[in-house]
Structures are given as C-alpha cells and as structure tokens.
Amino acid sequence: MRIGAIEAGGTKIVCGIGNEQGIIEDRVSFPTEQPDKTIRKMVEYFQGKQVDAIGIGSFGPINIDRSSPEYGYVTTTPKPGWSNYPFLPTLQREFDIPFGWDTDVNAAAFGEATWGAARGLDSCLYYTIGTGIGVGVYAEGKLVHGLLHPEGGHILTRRHPDDSYEGFCPYHGDCLEGMAAGPAIERRWKAKGSELPQDHPAWAMEAFYIGQAVAGSILLLSPKKVILGGGVMHQSQLFPMIREEVRRNLNGYVSAEAILESAIDDYIVPPSLGDNAGLCGSLALGLKALQ
Numbered sequence: 611m612r613i614g615a616i617e618a619g620g621t622k623i624v625c626g627i628g629n630e631q632g633i634i635e636d637r638v639s640f641p642t643e644q645p646d647k648t649i650r651k652m653v654e655y656f657q658g659k660q661v662d663a664i665g666i667g668s669f670g671p672i673n674i675d676r677s678s679p680e681y682g683y684v685t686t687t688p689k690p691g692w693s694n695y696p697f698l699p700t701l702q703r704e705f706d707i708p709f710g711w712d713t714d715v716n717a718a719a720f721g722e723a724t725w726g727a728a729r730g731l732d733s734c735l736y737y738t739i740g741t742g743i744g745v746g747v748y749a750e751g752k753l754v755h756g757l758l759h760p761e762g763g764h765i766l767t768r769r770h771p772d773d774s775y776e777g778f779c780p781y782h783g784d785c786l787e788g789m790a791a792g793p794a795i796e797r798r799w800k801a802k803g804s805e806l807p808q809d810h811p812a813w814a815m816e817a818f819y820i821g822q823a824v825a826g827s828i829l830l831l832s833p834k835k836v837i838l839g840g841g842v843m844h845q846s847q848l849f850p851m852i853r854e855e856v857r858r859n860l861n862g863y864v865s866a867e868a869i870l871e872s873a874i875d876d877y878i879v880p881p882s883l884g885d886n887a888g889l890c891g892s893l894a895l896g897l898k899a900l901q
C-alpha cells in the first residue's frame with residue numbers, strides 16, 4: 611500500500627509517501643507560501659504517484675467538524691492568504707481518494723501511538739514546543755476534537771517569581787505559549803535558545819513553565835505517555851528538569867507508578883519517531899482514512 615502524507619506547518623510543508631508499517635519511502639519539503647501556490651506544489655508532488663489515501667496534519671486553527679460545510683478549512687490564522695481557506699476541499703477536487711485530516715499535533719500524537727513512543731497504549735499527549743506550542747490529545751483510543759480542537763498551548767500558567775517578561779501571545783500575553791515557546795526564550799534572554807549554554811538559567815525557567823502545563827494536563831487527562839517534541843526540546847537537558855518540575859507540582863498526589871522518580875524517565879519522553887513524528891502522524895491519518 612502507498613499512503614501519502616502531508617505535514618503542513620506554518621513555515622514549511624513536508625509531503626511524503628509511506629507504507630502501512632510507518633516507513634517513509636520518499637519526502638520533499640518546501641516553504642509555506644500563499645495557499646494556491648503551496649497547494650499546487652502538493653498536487654504536483656502526488657500526481658502520478660498512485661497513492662491509496664492521503665493524510666494531512668495541519669497547522670491551525672482548522673475545522674475538523676465533519677458535519678460543517680467548512681470541514682477541512684483553515685479558519686482564523688493570521689497567516690497571509692490562509693484565513694478561511696478550503697485546504698482539504700481543494701485537494702479533494704484533485705484526487706478522488708480517502709483523506710485523513712486533523713491538527714498537526716493530533717497527527718503527531720496518533721503517529722506516536724501507532725508506531726512510536728506510545729505504541730500499544732490507548733492514550734498519550736503530544737506537545738510541540740517550537741515557534742508556538744501545541745498539544746495533541748489521544749484518549750481512550752481516539753483523537754480528541756471536542757468543540758473545535760484542544761488548544762493546550764494557550765493554557766494559563768503561574769508566573770515564575772523571577773520572571774518579568776510580559777509574554778508574546780497576542781491573545782493572552784503570558785499564557786504557556788507566550789512564556790515558553792521559542793520566541794519567548796529569544797525575547798526574554800535576547801538570544802536564540804539554540805545559542806544559550808546548557809547551564810543558562812533560561813532552561814530552569816523553561817522547565818518551570820512546561821512542567822506546570824504537563825502536570826496540569828496529567829491531572830486533567832491522565833495520559834499514559836507524555837511526548838515532548840519541537841525545536842526547543844532539542845535541548846535535551848530540559849527533559850530531567852521538566853520531569854522534576856512535574857513531580858514537584860504533583861507533589862505525590864497522583865499515585866501512578868509512571869510518575870515515581872524511578873519510572874518517570876520512561877513516561878515523559880521525546881518523540882521516538884524523532885523528526886519524522888509529524889510526517890508519520892499524517893501517514894497514520896491517511897491509513898486510518900482507508901479503514
């Protein structure tokens with residue numbers, strides 16, 4: 611079987627082809643530009659490749675309500691040209707095959723549950739901490755959509771006592787994304803995260819915010835695995851610091867074995883599909899659309 615996958619990010623698009631084992635056989639990537647031009651490149655890539663289905667994990671917010679006339683649209687993004695754009699319907703006019711469609715983070719959560727760190731489990735959370743923060747929610751064997759779709763990157767956080775940075779989220783100022791996404795690190799410390807040394811105080815502050823959010827989501831959703839991906843999480847020293855913050859926040863209240871000091875290294879983890887997490891997630895959505 612040949613399944614197409616589209617990982618549509620705010621800065622770049624990755625298109626690929628893979629199989630039912632989650633093996634990516636081919637991939638290309640190009641920048642996210644005006645939608646008509648960008649979609650044309652996707653169509654050109656898949657033309658003649660004889661894929662049986664295509665899965666799309668898209669930047670949001672997007673409409674994933676199958677009963678809506680605007681199912682498959684990108685909705686209120688500030689990205690030029692993409693606001694209220696019929697992303698999925700435009701592709702469906704070109705290819706008469708089943709399509710899977712979900713948020714980029716739900717796709718990544720689903721990919722990790724199908725072939726990666728949460729394989730065999732019926733729940734997991736996938737955080738991406740990059741230019742923005744997004745959270746994919748897989749619970750009781752299903753991706754969670756709800757009213758629109760979860761927007762866990764924008765939950766409110768308690769401020770670090772030594773932090774005077776106001777936060778960059780245009781909606782909330784100091785929500786999680788406003789305080790902990792890549793641009794917040796850069797604006798607070800006047801240097802890119804990738805340029806800060808591993809022992810810089812930025813990382814303790816970063817772990818403070820992410821740890822709080824993860825502890826909150828453990829209380830709310832009780833996931834069986836928490837996966838932390840995205841550019842900022844390339845700073846691997848953050849993992850032990852975040853685990854420690856999660857334990858400090860929960861303070862023994864959640865008595866699951868996974869949260870014990872001896873087990874938490876296997877509970878809060880990087881994506882095991884690595885930088886393929888997004889594309890494999892879209893592949894998994896495409897495969898599901900065939901069933």
Ligand SMILES: Nc1ncnc2c1ncn2[C@@H]1O[C@H](COP(=O)(O)OP(=O)(O)OP(=O)(O)O)[C@@H](O)[C@H]1O
Nearest residue numbers: 619620621740741742792793803804840841842844
């Ligand atoms: N090694 C690193 N250490 C710290 N920060 C990093 C590192 N690499 C990238 N970043 C930060 O991560 C952000 C980019 O995130 P990412 O690589 O996940 O891409 P993205 O697709 O633009 O993000 P998003 O998924 O939010 O759209 C930038 O703010 C960048 O400064």
Ligand SMILES: [Zn+2]
Nearest residue numbers: 764779782785
């Ligand atoms: Zn916000």
